[in-house]
Amino acid sequence: MALSRDIYEPLLRRLVLCRFSNIKQITGSVIAVQPTTDNWERLGSVSVQSGDVTTTYGAALVIDCSGRASSGYRWFKDTPVDTKQSDTPSGYLPYADLALSYDHKLGSATCEFIVPANFLETIGCPIDRSSSNLYVSIPDYKQDGRAIVIALREHNRLQISFGGYDIREKMTTVGDVRTFFSEMVLHEPLPEWVSNLLDEVEEKQYPPSIWTWRVPPSTYIQYHRAAKLPCNFIAIGDSVLTLNPVPGQGCTKACIEAVTLNSLLKSVREVDAIGNIVIPSGFSNKFFRSQLYRTGRLWDSNRASDYGYETVVPVKGDDHSFGKDQREFIHGKLLPMIITDDETSTIFWAVSAFLEAPTEMMFPSFLFKVWWNSTKARLFSS
Template sequence: MRQRLLLRQTCVEDLKYLGQSRLECQKLQGTAVICGGSIAGLLAARVCHDHFANVIIIEPESWLSTVDAVREDAWRQDHPRTRVMQYRSLQGIQVLGFQGFYRLFPNFLEECKKSDIHVCRGDFRSSTWGNWTKTPHAEYGGNLPKTMFVGRPGLETLIRRLVLDTTKYPNIKQIIGTATGASRSSTSSERMEQVSVRKQDGSIVNIHAELIIDCTGPVSAGIKWLQREAFGHSVDGKYAKGTLPVEDLRVSYDQKINYSTLEFKVSKELGERLNVPGGWEGCGPIYNCFTDGLVESRSIYSQRIEGDIVQVCCGAWGIDDLPATLEEVKSYVRSLITDKPIPEWFFQFLDLLAEVDDVKHSRVRVPATNFNRFDKVPNLPSNWIALGDSVMRLNPVFGQGCTKALMGAVCLNTMLQKYGATALLSDFAQNFFKLQASKIGPIWEGVKLGDYTYQTTIPIKGETLSKGWLLRWYIRRLHILAFTDKQAGSALWHVKMFLAPPIDNLQFGLIVKVLWSALMRPNA
């Protein structure tokens, strides 16, 4: 069962097929059109380059066609990313995400170095309620698999620079405009035929498409296109169990999350005095503390990213008043309710940041979380798919958004490797959405399980916050066990890094240990 779920619920095995390009003469003729040029769209374009003769990215923001959008020193960009609300906020990349980027781009490590992006062991230095969880260093000979510590500008700019490199990926072109719709094929009722694009001068152009990929983000523009072209409904008006019409595909809940990020541009001299674990030069993670949702709804996160920038982020469920200055951050951290005290060196670290003059602040009020269940919708066009935030928008606290986008691109590659030898079959989209849902569905359930801990969360219509209480109790006790038990710590780490299916948290030995721990220490 574990092996089946590893194949079904993770992309670990699928990574083996990533980056394997067809010969030019074997590529699918026609154009893959990607609607949206953020991270999901860029990764989709990179995958499509391996399989299609032509790839076009439609990007609405005009400055993303300039050198400012592909520069190595992204921290000096002159333009903001207006369509990405968390562009200047803290983010995380799990080990699986880094491994996927590494396979897609053979020169990835070299380009990370050019952009001052830190590649380090996948130890996020995260404490749980002030306690250190056992991390499986010994399983990897003391050297955990690597990941990267990078801000959103650094990551997105790096990926865009790589994808739009015409010497390596000549089939990819980016045009500036807004995708306004997709129309049904005049020769096949099962397909979309073209994408309409409104260019900067207001003119409309139509691009004939062999494959259309919706990467329009949270607006999920493709849903309106489907409805406009009368897709997404049962032909006879009857819906089999487990299927639903396109207008009912979205489920949503509001976790009432806010977070505030301060960025400090640190000099080399100050960096060496900050006394961060492992030293300043090789530093990525600094200190993160997740709190017990039964007694506290606030957490603290910190890391070093490209350009010698330190990010300190305060996030909370159901609280609007978050720090906007360093002094407010220090008071916030001092007031956190934890089981073990936050280490004193972290407060000394915050004190030293007072010497920094170049400080930026960003604040994000997170919209409601939603999941567009395309895998349950009948009669979808065979050559239209969606990935990234167009399918699922998550609570950003656990930093899973970019890895989720990568997983969607991996699923697309798997489908094109296995089922798109010479042409896209009539069930291509249907099978893609089922594959993608099996991979990202567990992320949705896992995050929702945690969000339902907080009484300020507004649950999905028809559900209550008590849903999943038993599994929530078990996972909480598993974290307690992981303070002292290597097996528990290993299971939690591998699942969080997307290297193992969630069932690893339910190993029989762990269940026995959790129950024994709960019996012996019921009030832990």
Template sequence: MSSYFSQAAACAGVAGALYVTSPAIWAGLRKRSIENNTAYFDMQKLGTSREASTKIPGTAVVCGGSIAGLITARVCHDHFERVLIIEPEAWLTTEEGQLTEAYAQASKRARIMQYDAYHGFHAFVYSALANLFPNFDEEAANSDVKVDRTNMDFRVSGVAPPPAPKYYGGNYPKRLWGSRRGLETLLRRLALDKKAYPNIEQVVGSVVSLVPDKHHSGTLAGVVYRDETGTTREIPAALIIDATGAAQAGQKWLSELGYAQDLHIQSYNPRAVYACIIMRVPPSFWDSLSHMPDNARGPGAGPVMFLMPNIEKENRAAVVVRNEHGFIHMIAAAWGSPDMPTTLDEYIAFVHSLHVLEPLPDWLFDFLDKLHEVEDTFTLQKIRQSPSSLLPYEKCQSLPDNFIALGDANCRINPIYGQGFAKVVTGASCLNTLLWQTRNDLVIPRNFGRKFFNLQAPKIQPFWTSPKLFDYPRPDTVPVPGEYDTQFFKFMRWYFGSIRKLARKDEQANLVIYRNGMMLDSAPIDLFHPLLVTKVFWRWLTGVA
């Protein structure tokens, strides 16, 4: 790997000289990187509607009514006269699907394994939802989904994180804490609010095929779906969105009409498995835990601790989070087939056994041990994650003009990294950007679908590529055919680890990690700022740990 060090050091010198002599060039490159490789600027445009007279006539049909479908439907409401969500599960169209106390639902999502699990939500995600729903904070509070400015306790190999960047002066960007059940139910209540969004409606059914437009080559006329009685119905559509999640049904529908015949699906299996333990505590539970830090026990707190492994020493991770209505979620995650905890005592032993470079704080185990008081609320869910997959539609020769796919329907990734919701928001933001660029058109223009996939592809590529850095070294991972854990991947892991170590003492490195982690006004290029690269290699050359 020394050759990579020497090459990177030389590049760092050139980049440093460029930055010193032409800082404006660096600023331009950074802006372009944010525009091309993230949806940060796209997200800021969410929530602004066209005038009613300029909305596209016809129906935007959203195939699937989960998180991706609900957010996409809200985006389409700003641009179309009518938005129709077609969702297979009938109970989601009832009051139960919109409860403020989601835990009281008697029903459960049939096709979503992680429905009861904790989900990770970046500051980027909160900003998008706040733009789409002006009353988001109010309704989140009604559902006890936490919105706060907490800086989470994220530890790699048990090493305590640095203080939050001074850049924010203690006023950190807002973010979310909640379960999948809690947030999805909240979004459904918001998106299907007839007073706020009268053009959105939801019907029960499953899309079975697409209808070609006999009068316009390359365009789809609508969808065929089967309703809850088994009756087949046809709906005309101006735009069709595949939000079917892990089913990725769009590829089958397109193939039946002769589209996307050259779609080469990429797939790899990280063989990730996790156990999610859920317990519920009363408000008085926290009274004897005053020695816990405020970001873990305060009234608005969400995180307790995130424990991620050093991949050279450990293949397991643990997460402890406070969710809505007093529920505590404890996750044990791993790659391969290790024994997973099935009781509270086994979970405590699991956390104790993790390889760490610094001892974990006593308050964490005091908290876990105190959960024995509410052991009668214990529930357990074990999940083996499906393989990750990417459908690169943008590379296909033939695509319909008015079809797109986003979220898991386009790219399914390892959920251990908590990027799934951000990936959905990225796709929905790209759709909104394109619809705004064509806001003077009352029809979906030619090649709209291709333009969407071309816009989305480089922005979701980091979600697809970055997990490989940490999945591929695992001996049980089955890579994409022809791929492997390259020397470049090994160098990048060393480099990122070096920045994390530097961040404990260096404010620039700390801010870069924070911004990238929260998906704020940042881009991959920020990790290679010439001054930052120089600091990393200087520490390496001088032997500083």
């Protein structure tokens, strides 16, 4: 599903609220949580601020889904959950050390035009109704650290998005877009319809809306290494791990974690006197361990990929050599094959979209095929 952000979030919210009558939406910000006892083993309530009014609600399970704000991490500061070096058992980390961060210095710009319904026919672009992405080029650290996505979103919104490591290009006119395209180092030339597209929007003078932004650093809060968390606190999505947005994995990751939570909740048997589920002790640890197993690998794979670019500022204590072998394999051997071999590209896509386990790319037959392809390419190019 490819939708613009301003449609996607309300759509999800509406689908949930229409489908489940026992879910209510409260407008406001969660500003604090309260424990049931002084040792913070369990949370009992949350405080929600709406305008000038703060209301406290009882809570059986608290899920931090506050995105990049990572509000949950701050709620526990200066509480017994915030363990210091001296009171953190071995095998765990002091609370302040749970949060890691590196700055990929990614910049992005989107240029949007509202076009007529028959626009794709006019510019000679092949029509594939299964995806709203018309053209995608991702960065290759061996060639060019910039990316392009051209997409026709809902309501005939034609979007040309650019991203890149430490990009400084200004994007204010169609001429700037043309220059950006002409300077890109690509595996294959851009399709002819791309230049028709620029000619058409320029000739018809469709007014562009352009917005640019710097993507904040990637962060990872390693809750699975926390010594003391309330048993009924968990965190999902960007509030735990924010990724490089270019591969577009953040929403899928959040969905996978929701599915993980669902499976764990289904296994809870404890109920109170009136039959309501009681989150058992150890639930939080169990969830964060499952989360590490299901989606935690993305922290390493994103770092391995991003560290190929010299402008990236690594996590404190890391250096750019992290993930070198993985980069060599993916960019040197796998990417050239993805472009030419349907089976390889399907497996790579399925693993990236969490539809297959990463072990799919470790089967001897797969590795042999990749090795053979790169050896052939080397022999014939020399």
